[in-house]
Amino acid sequence: MKPVYMINGFLESGKTEFISFTLAQPYFQIKGKTLLILCEEGENEYDEELLKKSRTVVELIGEETAFEPSHLMELEKKHKPERIIVEFNGMWNYKNVKLPWYWKMEQQITIIDGSTFPMYYTNMRSLLAEMIRKSEMIIFNRCDSVRNDLNVYKRNIKAVNPSADVIFEDSNGEIDEIFEEDLPYDLNQEPIVLDNEGYGIWYLDSMDHLERYAGKKIQFTAMVLKPETFPEGYFVPGRMAMTCCADDMTFLGYACKFDGAKDLKQKEWVKVTAVVSKEYFEDYQGEGPVLHAVSVEKTQAPKEEVLSFS
Numbered sequence: 001m002k003p004v005y006m007i008n009g010f011l012e013s014g015k016t017e018f019i020s021f022t023l024a025q026p027y028f029q030i031k032g033k034t035l036l037i038l039c040e041e042g043e044n045e046y047d048e049e050l051l052k053k054s055r056t057v058v059e060l061i062g063e064e065t066a067f068e069p070s071h072l073m074e075l076e077k078k079h080k081p082e083r084i085i086v087e088f089n090g091m092w093n094y095k096n097v098k099l100p101w102y103w104k105m106e107q108q109i110t111i112i113d114g115s116t117f118p119m120y121y122t123n124m125r126s127l128l129a130e131m132i133r134k135s136e137m138i139i140f141n142r143c144d145s146v147r148n149d150l151n152v153y154k155r156n157i158k159a160v161n162p163s164a165d166v167i168f169e170d171s172n173g174e175i176d177e178i179f180e181e182d183l184p185y186d187l188n189q190e191p192i193v194l195d196n197e198g199y200g201i202w203y204l205d206s207m208d209h210l211e212r213y214a215g216k217k218i219q220f221t222a223m224v225l226k227p228e229t230f231p232e233g234y235f236v237p238g239r240m241a242m243t244c245c246a247d248d249m250t251f252l253g254y255a256c257k258f259d260g261a262k263d264l265k266q267k268e269w270v271k272v273t274a275v276v277s278k279e280y281f282e283d284y285q286g287e288g289p290v291l292h293a294v295s296v297e298k299t300q301a302p303k304e305e306v307l308s309f310s
Contacts, residue, residue, distance in 0.1 A: 001104040002076065003083045008131040009111035010090035010120055014141045016044040018111050019087060023054040032082025035075060037061060039089035057081070064092045069100045076100070094130040110135040114143035114168065117153055129160050129248065137165045144170040158204040159243040180212065191217035191273055199239055200307045203252045206276070206289045213276040217294065221271050221302050224264045225251060229283060235261040237272045237291070241307040252307070255281050258293035271299040 009015045019036070022028055034056040036046070046058065059075050061067050076084070084103065088094065099105070110132045112120075117140065120128055132138055138157050143150060147170070154166050168175040180187070183205065185198045192213075194202050199220050206213050222237035230236075238253020256274060264270070274291035281290050 001102055002081075002100075003106040004099065004103045005083070005085045005106055006088060006108040007086065007111065008088045008090060008094065008108065008135060010113070010116075010124075010128075011040060012042055013090065013111045013113045013116075014139075015087050015111050016042055016046065018109070018139065019085060020046060020050060022085075023050055023056060028054065030082070033057060033079060035059065035079050035081035035084045037072075037075065037084065037086045039064075039067060039087060039092065056085075064089070064096075067092070067097070069098055072103070073100050088131075090127065090131065093127060094133075107137075108135045109137045109139065112138065112140045114140040114146045114150075114153065117146075118149075121156060129243070132157060132161050132164065135161065135164055137167065139167045139169065141169045142171075143168050143175060147175070150175070155201060155204055158207065159200075159241065160248075162204070162207060180209075187212060187216070191219040194218060194220040196239075196302065196304055196307055200241060200252065203238075203254075206254075210276075210278050210289055213289070214278045215275065217273065217275050218291075219271070219273045221269065221299060222253065223251075223301075223305075224266060224268050224270055225253060226261070226264065226266050227283070230255065231282075233257055233259060233261050235264055237270060237274075237296075239307050240305065249306070254289045254291055255283065256291035256293055256296075258296050260296065264296070269299050269301045271295075271297045 007015050007019055023034070032055070034054060036056050036058045038058060038060045041060065051058065057079050059079075061071070138161070140150070140153060146153075150168050157164060157166050184201060185192050185194060202213070202218065220237075222239060225236040225238060227236065234255050234257055236253040237256050238251050240249055241252050242248065243250055256272065272291070273294045275294060277290050277292060278287055279290045280287050
């Protein structure tokens with residue numbers, strides 16, 4: 001298997017700086033040659049001395065149609081690298097990417113210029129969504145002028161890729177994000193009542209900050225989902241959300257323990273009051289938010305059944 005590191009991002013987002021920094025690190029000064037495939041030429045060029053020191057050879061693929069398995073295999077055969085880094089062109093649709101069958105995606109990272117993110121998110125959301133959908137890490141750089149918007153940026157990313165690590169950086173380095181004061185509900189409320197906006201934010205925030213909610217009581221309107229794999233006495237109260245466009249829908253919800261779960265009907269609407277806990281759940285393959293229902297009452301569907309993260 002040939003390890004591949006895919007670095008995504010739009011032009012001038014900082015991909016070259018990130019890759020240069022990586023190549024210069026001692027942990028990357030490892031045996032063998034690195035093949036760096038550039039899919040666009042930005043303003044910043046790679047330092048020849050750094051390329052030589054890190055045993056890195058560069059190949060340019062200027063056309064999207066040329067980024068296909070047979071051509072990639074030719075480049076590999078030419079250089080016989082131990083590893084491959086791809087600086088991908090953000091204007092190419094990542095959905096169409098095909099690699100040689102024996103290339104193994106070791107890590108995928110998306111680099112985003114925080115100062116231009118709203119423009120790309122508004123005008124090129126589908127391309128951006130494809131880049132971040134399978135990225136393990138999303139790095140926002142140049143965030144000095146947009147610090148007040150970082151909580152919104154993070155929610156935009158997590159709506160598309162809930163498991164991604166999101167990192168913010170300004171000119172001084174990584175930013176420690178503290179967004180509790182920006183939550184649209186009072187954490188001291190009993191129960192914490194979640195409206196449409198509040199539910200989406202709670203769902204995403206509890207992934208990273210479950211300690212804020214453990215032991216607290218919440219209340220929200222939800223649709224019933226009864227997965228076949230769930231144990232008896234559990235269901236998922238949640239909401240459908242549009243994360244990118246009308247064709248890109250996902251169900252947002254956590255497991256809920258409720259003695260009357262067997263009597264609930266698939267897709268019916270309920271008003272749930274429950275206590276949040278952090279515990280192991282098999283379908284999570286680890287620990288996560290599990291709700292313990294205090295009450296589950298049938299109710300009418302809300303006016304806006306689908307949440308939007310636009």
